[in-house]
Amino acid sequence: MSFAAILIFALLLDALIGEPRWLWDRVAHPAVLMGKLIRWCDNHLNSGDNRRAKGTITALLLIAVGWAAGTFLGAFGGVVEILATAILLAQRSLVQHVRAVGDGLRMSVQEGRRMVSRIVSRDTAKMGETQIARSAIESAAENLSDGVIAPAFWFLIAGLPGICVYKLINTGDSMIGYRNDRYEEFGWATARLDDLLNLIPARLTALLIALPARCFDWQGIAADAGLHRSPNAGWPEAAMSRALGIALAGPRAYDGQMREFPFVNAQGRADLTPVDIDASIAMLWRAWAGFLALCALIAIL
Incomplete structure (x- = not known):
């Protein structure tokens, strides 16, 4: 099977079963194993002089391990490739986590804060309804790129x-x-590599969000994406804000300190509710369906 055909099955499998707890309660998830390797490098190499060189060695080690693991698993054939790829995608789990914030917020602001704290790193203790909803929607947009479209893109490549x-x-x-x-x-080398690997997928994600919503203001999306501190994360966020007609980003607190980030789509609606979280989830599925259709076209061609 072609990469595109395998990816179609993997996308569908991930959308159907997501992250089965009965499995990951018994064996270590690949993400856990990846984290252990990176933590080992951090503990053993991140000290003394020449930290940038040691970090570059770490990045090269991650590339080597990833390539070796993928080559080894790929030797077992298409079924293993489908299963392994589905495990490394996160569409269903992303939707579940974002939906949990909306459901929690419908119960109470306190429950909304508890749920959103699971998916964002910013301070949540003083968030109101709008801040909770905004945080969940931003996380939805950014993680659609990092957790679904980018890994799927690199499987296609x-x-x-x-x-x-x-x-x-x-x-x-x-x-x-x-x-x-x-x-x-x-962390310099790993961070720069991540920027490079997400360069195309982030912009592709923005397209997949914007086109189903008939949002063709690419110049505005690009302008707002440029306001983001990340060279890539701003693209899906800017597209989501225009697709839903809302303002995202803006000031937020980290470790007790307020950070004055600019708003994305500042002219959009500012007051957000769980209904807007629901709308963002619908956009996640539309973007996913668009990418699935793209894979089908590639497979046919």
Whole structure:
């Protein structure tokens, strides 16, 4: 089977079963194993002099391990490739986590805060309804790119080795890609690689969000994407804000300190509710369906 045909089955399988707890309660999820490898590198290499060089070695190690693992698993044939790829996609689990925020917010603001704290790193203790909904929708847009479209894109390009390398680098960026005293040098190579690997998928995700909503203001999306601190994450967020006609981003607190980030689609509706979270979930599925159709077209051609 072609990469596109395998990916179609993997996308459908992930959408159908997601992350079965009965399985991952018994064996370690690949993401857990990836995290252990990255933490080992952090503990053993991130000290002393030449941290940038050691971080570059770490990034190269992640590439080598990902490629080797993907090549090994791919040797077992199409069924294993479908299963492994489905495990490395996150459409259904993303929808479940975002929906849980909307359901919690309908119960109470406190329950909404508890649920949104599971998917964002910002401070949630003082969030109101709008801030909770906005955070969930931003997370939905960004994780559609990181958790679904980007890994699927790299599977289309390089098969199972491609998606394994992407997931290791992306996980590494989430763990050591911070601009602080500990990771500024050590995480530099992994963070830059993650930026490179997400360059095309982030913009593709924006298209997949915008087109079903008949949102053709690509110039506005690009302008708002440029306001984001990440060279990639702003694209799906800007597309989602225009697709739903709402304002996203803006000020938020991290570790007790308020950060004055600009609004995305500042002219959009500012007051958000769980209904807007529901609308963002619908956009996740429309984008997923658009990518599935793209895979089918590639498979046919």
